[in-house]
Amino acid sequence: MVQNEAHIIPANIAPDPVSGNTQKDTNTMQDNDTYSFDTIVDRHNTHSSKWDKYKQQDIIPLWVADTDFKVAPVIQRAIEDRMDHGVFGYTSTDDQCNQVVADYYQKKYACHVDANWVVWVPGIVASLSLAIRSLSTQHQQVLTPDIVYPYFHTTPAAAGKQANHLTMTYAQNRVRIDIDALEKRNAQGARVMLFCNPQNPGGAMYTRDELRRIDDYCEANNLVLVSDEIHADIILDKDKKHVPYLDVSAHALNNSIVLGAASKAFNVAGLACSWAVIANDDLRQAFKDEMHGIISEINPFGYTATLAALSQGDDWLAAMNRYLCGNRDYLLEELNAIKGLQMLPLESTFLAWVDVSELKLEDPCAFFEAAGVGLSPGSNFNDTNFLRLNFGCARSVLEEAVKRIKAALI
Numbered sequence: 001m002v003q004n005e006a007h008i009i010p011a012n013i014a015p016d017p018v019s020g021n022t023q024k025d026t027n028t029m030q031d032n033d034t035y036s037f038d039t040i041v042d043r044h045n046t047h048s049s050k051w052d053k054y055k056q057q058d059i060i061p062l063w064v065a066d067t068d069f070k071v072a073p074v075i076q077r078a079i080e081d082r083m084d085h086g087v088f089g090y091t092s093t094d095d096q097c098n099q100v101v102a103d104y105y106q107k108k109y110a111c112h113v114d115a116n117w118v119v120w121v122p123g124i125v126a127s128l129s130l131a132i133r134s135l136s137t138q139h140q141q142v143l144t145p146d147i148v149y150p151y152f153h154t155t156p157a158a159a160g161k162q163a164n165h166l167t168m169t170y171a172q173n174r175v176r177i178d179i180d181a182l183e184k185r186n187a188q189g190a191r192v193m194l195f196c197n198p199q200n201p202g203g204a205m206y207t208r209d210e211l212r213r214i215d216d217y218c219e220a221n222n223l224v225l226v227s228d229e230i231h232a233d234i235i236l237d238k239d240k241k242h243v244p245y246l247d248v249s250a251h252a253l254n255n256s257i258v259l260g261a262a263s264k265a266f267n268v269a270g271l272a273c274s275w276a277v278i279a280n281d282d283l284r285q286a287f288k289d290e291m292h293g294i295i296s297e298i299n300p301f302g303y304t305a306t307l308a309a310l311s312q313g314d315d316w317l318a319a320m321n322r323y324l325c326g327n328r329d330y331l332l333e334e335l336n337a338i339k340g341l342q343m344l345p346l347e348s349t350f351l352a353w354v355d356v357s358e359l360k361l362e363d364p365c366a367f368f369e370a371a372g373v374g375l376s377p378g379s380n381f382n383d384t385n386f387l388r389l390n391f392g393c394a395r396s397v398l399e400e401a402v403k404r405i406k407a408a409l410i
Ligand SMILES: Cc1ncc(COP(=O)(O)O)c(C=O)c1O
Pocket: 065, 122, 123, 124, 125, 126, 149, 196, 200, 228, 230, 261, 263, 269, 274
């Protein structure tokens, strides 16, 4: 990697040119066993969307949802082995690849998935579109959470449909669909309901009871639920458990499209690989038909990384979740001690959702950029009171960001 822009990383968090470690590494390496999430990897000159946004500017990028962590050694080795082969032609999956996904659901959630229910797609956003296009042929409306990852609002419109926003609640500081309001709502005109669990932004994980009520609503209204579970492996508290939608009931299994990927938890989003689990033969066929001539094959590195992550990545993932839990707790304490900021206590994701409304800023994002910290505007997710902060980075980077936020506000 080219190192000539290292000066943009503040001097006190820059890596040692020989070891690649920061001062902090040597202090905390023990805590993170063999994986040092404290190590700063210089991502300049790698076409990183996250880092290139503020090229040549002294702004710490804490916006788009990828982490700055180097991948698990098992993924690195698997990719190196594949690369050594030297031939990278068209690549397709076989039953064994699908079985790795099925085994993952069994091992992780004690939940049965048939290998032939798995459909590989280069990205989750593509699957949201495919689901809408394949299922809403006779229907104009698509139900979608109101405060959510932006593509939930734009993919229906791109498919010529209308995004019908579902009311959210912030009760108990968990951002989620207001199920009481949902149950009173007429879903007429919709066949598809988009759903995000864990919820981005906000990081709430829906409970099994909440999922059951949503499934009942879908059954009563003849809806297919498309469950985006891309953040499912990022769990910040040991006692919390993700419930895949397909595990909720026989109806949910037969009337859903469940989307998953290794991309967020294992930081391989750039390798463009995800899967859809579609148990219902008709829904799966319609989805596949919609892919024809539009969706390309997954690249060989995408498969390699995903299969290595699912089958051998548990140990690394547990260590990363512990590290992220530490980052979350650190941020909660620091940000909530600053007058005018209120960070919600998230259960999943590395994306803090911070209420800045008390500050009464005209352009909150620009304010913090001027302070040297690049965040995502809440308006992207349909709530202008908030900013989203990506804490999937070395603690020392976060500490520097907090220092800058304090300097701007205190
Ligand atoms: C909830 C959610 N879905 C989908 C995506 C993007 O998925 P992909 O890159 O596989 O299209 C993101 C990325 O941040 C996300 O947070």
